[in-house]
Amino acid sequence: LKKHEALVSDLEAFGNTILGLREQAQSCRQQETPVIDVTGKECVIALYDYTEKSPREVSMKKSDVLTLLNSNNKDWWKVEVNDRQGFVPAAYVKKMEAGLTASQQNLADGSSIAARQNQIQSQYDQLISLARERQNKLNETVKAYVLVREAAELATWIKDKEMHAQVQDVGEDLEQVEVMQKKFDDFQSDLKANEVRLAEMNEIAMQLMSLGQTEAALKIQTQLQDLNQKWTSLQQLTAERATQLGSAHEVQRFHRDVDETKDWIQEKDEALNNNDLGKDLRSVQALQRKHEGLERDLAALGDK
Numbered sequence: 504l505k506k507h508e509a510l511v512s513d514l515e516a517f518g519n520t521i522l523g524l525r526e527q528a529q530s531c532r533q534q535e536t537p538v539i540d541v542t543g544k545e546c547v548i549a550l551y552d553y554t555e556k557s558p559r560e561v562s563m564k565k566s567d568v569l570t571l572l573n574s575n576n577k578d579w580w581k582v583e584v585n586d587r588q589g590f591v592p593a594a595y596v597k598k599m600e601a602g603l604t605a606s607q608q609n610l611a612d613g614s615s616i617a618a619r620q621n622q623i624q625s626q627y628d629q630l631i632s633l634a635r636e637r638q639n640k641l642n643e644t645v646k647a648y649v650l651v652r653e654a655a656e657l658a659t660w661i662k663d664k665e666m667h668a669q670v671q672d673v674g675e676d677l678e679q680v681e682v683m684q685k686k687f688d689d690f691q692s693d694l695k696a697n698e699v700r701l702a703e704m705n706e707i708a709m710q711l712m713s714l715g716q717t718e719a720a721l722k723i724q725t726q727l728q729d730l731n732q733k734w735t736s737l738q739q740l741t742a743e744r745a746t747q748l749g750s751a752h753e754v755q756r757f758h759r760d761v762d763e764t765k766d767w768i769q770e771k772d773e774a775l776n777n778n779d780l781g782k783d784l785r786s787v788q789a790l791q792r793k794h795e796g797l798e799r800d801l802a803a804l805g806d807k
Contacts, residue, residue: 545571547582547596561589569596647711647723650704654726657697657704661733664690668740677755684748694741701734767800 549567561584563569572588573581579590667690672683708723 546599547571547580548599549591549595550597551595553591553595555589559590561587561591563591563595568599571598574598643711646707650707650711650723651726653700654704654723654730657701658726658730658733660697661730661737664694665733665737665740668737668744670744677752677759680748680752680755684752687744687748691741691745694737698734701730705731 547569549563549565549569552565553563555562561569561582563582563584567584569582569584569591571580571582574593576593578593580593580596581588581590582596705727708727711723
């Protein structure tokens, strides 16, 4: 993916070069030579500037159109320009296509430049389109394999939590049960968070299938089917463990209440076995009030 991103960056940077070529092609089309009518005559166009070096020669400028009079000599061709006849180096001129003016010759060259520019632009646009299409596919593939990794991590987490959910220990007293319940509450919070993540993973897998990521999506689909089954099993174990701890808490709380009640009864029994009946009216009345309070406590305990 990183290599492809670097390639896309290079392609986009090359767009400046393509833009420069387009501007050059436009400039070439704007620099056409004015029309010179030499229809019906064989003509040559000057490729370079040339200055005559003898009276038998003629001077010319680059892009001048000259009438060709004789080309039998391979080194010197006889031409006519500006009503003067003379020789120019054969290597300095080029025959034009019959019937084409200089303007038409340049136009033909310009059309060729425009065609090549259009071809280059089309190829570049197509290359950019293919690069972006591949970029999208690579991004989806990365997303797919990230999902594969996360699914494997969640499967490991489920396996670890299954061991915790299958523990049968419920503690020996109320305090131990309450500690276990606190840990179990934390576990259920983790379970809820991962339940949301599993739903997101299932949604992403559906999106990948719809985008045509067949190979990766099928692998993920198989993996998620197994993961969903394990998740259902973990939820069932969790529910059973919650019921188990809830029952253990009720039992241990009952035992605690029984112990507290026994201690209270023993305390009140000791109070009833007191032979103190008071020494005077005031002390007897105080003992009566204390005894009435004891009777009320006994009545409340009976209701309990």
